[in-house]
Amino acid sequence: MAGKDYREDNSVNSTRSQYRSRNRNRKNNNFNGLIILAIILIGAIFVGSRFLIRHMKKNNTVAATNKGDGSINTDSLDTSVAVEEAESTSSALEVALNTAKKQAMQYDYDAAIATLNELNMPDNAEVTSAISEYEGIKANLVPANMDDITHVFFHTMVVDVDRALRDTHQGRQWNSVMTTIPEFKEILQQMYDRGYVMVHLHDIAQMQDQGDGTMKMVKNQIMLPEGKIPFVMSQDDVNYYIYMENHGFPDKMVLDENGKLKNQYTDAQGNVTVGDYDLVPILDAFVEEHPDFAYHGHKAIIALTGYNGVLGYRTDETFDPNSPAFDPNNKPNHNIEEDRSTVRTLTSALKQDGYEFASHSWGHINFKGRSLGIIQNDTDKWIRNVGHLLPDPCEILIYPFGADIGDWHPYQAGHQEGKFDYLESVGFRYFCNVDSKRAWLQYGDNFFRQGRRNLDGYRLYEGYSGKADRLSDIIDVTKVFDTSRPTPINWE
Template sequence: MTEKEFMEEDYRKKMEEHHRKMEIRREKRRQQRNFHIFLGILIPALLILTFVGLRFALPYMEDHNLLSFGKKTGPSWEKEVEPLSSGSDITINQGPEESTEEPLSEKEEALQAAELFAKQYDYDKAIESLQALGTEDSSVSDKIAEYEAEKEKLVPADMDQITHIFFHILITDTDRALKDTRQGRQYNSVMTTIPEFKEIIKEMYERGYVMVHMHDIAEMQEQADGTKKMVKKQILLPEGKKPFVMSEDDVNYYIYMQGSGFADKMVLDEDGKPKLQYTDKDGNVSVGDYDIVPILDEFVEEHPDFAYHGHKAILAFTGYNGVLGYRTDETFDPNSSALDPKNKANPNIEEDKETVKKITQVLKEDGYEFASHSWGHINFTNRSLEDIKRDTDRWKRNVEPLLPDSCDILLYPFGADIGDWHPYKKGGENGKYDLLEEAGFRYFCNVDSTQIWMQYGDQFLRQGRRNIDGYRLYESYSGKADRVSDLFDVKKVFDTRRPTPISWED
């Protein structure tokens, strides 16, 4: 038998098996009006197949559309048709397609997980996940040996040379956001557009930068005498890779920004992934990648080696307008004595709080850290100790309970630090450090235009942050100053839709 004849014979058998099953189903539905018509046509067709032969029958059936006899356009029929036997290359419409992929075995799952860990430089976890399978399988033991060899090539990063960049909420619609008004000029100065952010992370990735957490740099560790001390850690990366920290301020989606070309609030999509809800100029609402989180997630999914151990950005929250676009603060609570009469009471505040808790838990699992940006976006340099205590209490009461864990990172609004370049000291003159330390803060970030500023203390880590915004980009783009060329090529990054020149707007 030739190959062609073999294929035709196999095709005929599969077709006969398929039509046989269709007949069985039709027998159960005799009450349907068209049954006898279909059966009357189908049986002669099968007889023709049997006596005339496959070579003549198939063209006949194709010409007369007999291959689709008995098919109805309704879900009840489609659910009853059984699929063809395994290996068939004939496609039959059976309604919504179900995945035919076999579930991954324990070994396959472990290998996939280990590969992701390895790409993100967590070779210890990659090896650990494979060792749980045992080393009798050569494919597993070979992979472990490969990861051990790659780990040996890692080199320690300079823990005193880690830059920290930060952004505000990204501009979605430049036409609405960057109008020639005081507010528009301020947005132009302190905000970054979506295309700029995408190009920035692309450029930084290509230059070998890798995101790390502040907790990767140093952490509080218990000492032999029972006390705790901030201890500098070690980050191991391939030669040429450079760790950096990224943060985003005011991830609150303030009321005053609504309708100005920014996202409305963060939501979870049908897959449980964090996205942004956005309302365009015509009032159309959509869900998509309208801010840093989903854009960063998508980039890391394509380039997992951009995130050290899967770690991503720090998201900093104030409290006075609620969190993530939800009016969760007590000043919006219709049942609270703290309700501000200037605010529109939120009757769904408890439900919104639960929503925010779910989102922040997903964000934590997704690799994000959280920080305080104060409750009322206050200036810590100028405010009194009493003001700072009142503000910190409100943040701890209204924002921290919405996070998966207690918060120990403080990103100063306006970069306004509680001290100068000298290390913080307990019992200091203004008492501000004692207050913040007692509130649980251990990581403190001001704003500094230099590439790197870091300070390690026994109980704290301080780091300067670099603002990557319209002012800083235009400053470099126009040739006035160069403060970003170590990170990216501003000529590739700068969004020329921006009105220029751009001056600093408080």
């Protein structure tokens, strides 16, 4: 029994010894694992702290240490702070120099000098040199003749001559009153080469407070370098009417993916593209290449009617199925509020881009041949349907057909059958008719008038065929006229 018991005790002890050995190994392994984990955590904290310190330094945050007296030790600044400050200063300098350069190229020397002075770098050689240069140019500017400023105008550009200018009654009309894209581009280049510079009507004259509460139209003085000539440009009927659809004209105005003003166009095969298909994007591209063509960045006047909506969108109340003014002859626009919002975005972009706006009446009416009552009704519709889509109240009226309410005599209260009194009461101060003279301007106490010159098919062909010379002061028609047009061109 004793041997048996002994053998049994030995077996148990052996088993217990093996268990204790395995248990010790597990504890040792666990302990070693904890040590490794601790080393990893310490390393991570170290690396993280180093990254945090570098990140704080990169953001110009000084690592502060306590001196023992409660004060902060900032004696040791990382050199990256100074480097970043230098880079920031250099970037601001470059931006300011480029901004001032463009302002100066567009004859706004005061703005250019102010831009550079805002840098507060009186000891910077580049800044002082540029300021000195702009002050020198400004000192040598000459006054423009404010009674000899020409005004040229266009309609919607012809994209496809074959589709737009066919031998039909409508095609012949368009052939006489429209300009093709190649013609317009050549006109821009020739006027630029001859020293012409676009200005706004508000650059020519402005209503000013006389100090006693009364307002008066005051002639401004445009100052330009020797050889530069101010002129005004406008475009009528920037509406993209329904009857022009699928006839070789743009469809509407849009903003492209870069936020630039462009046109949508549908070709003969039904392909839709976005590009430079009308005056605005073509002029923008030209001014981008030649900033000195636009005085203070000012471009053309965009004249709008209302009866078909504006800029190619059917925004008029006569297209609104929920309006009592809805015209059953019109296709209802169920997205009219969205389209109105789009137009507001476009007109804001146009203003920002340097354009002014004008009323061309709601229904393209003849102001000379219509009664005061009809003019009032039409103007009310324009203000209600077009005016509220513009970023500012409209002060410019461009007469449809060029039909002025009066002759060459200045407007007077109580004259012109009360038409001027009414138009003034709703805010119009600038009035443009059509005149074949080189320039016609009239400054009144409460208005400014200017004649305009049509650079269209009829007028271009008139010069090209030798019938009359009305445009040689601004262009060489032999180089402008698009010979792909059907000829002869008569006034339709």
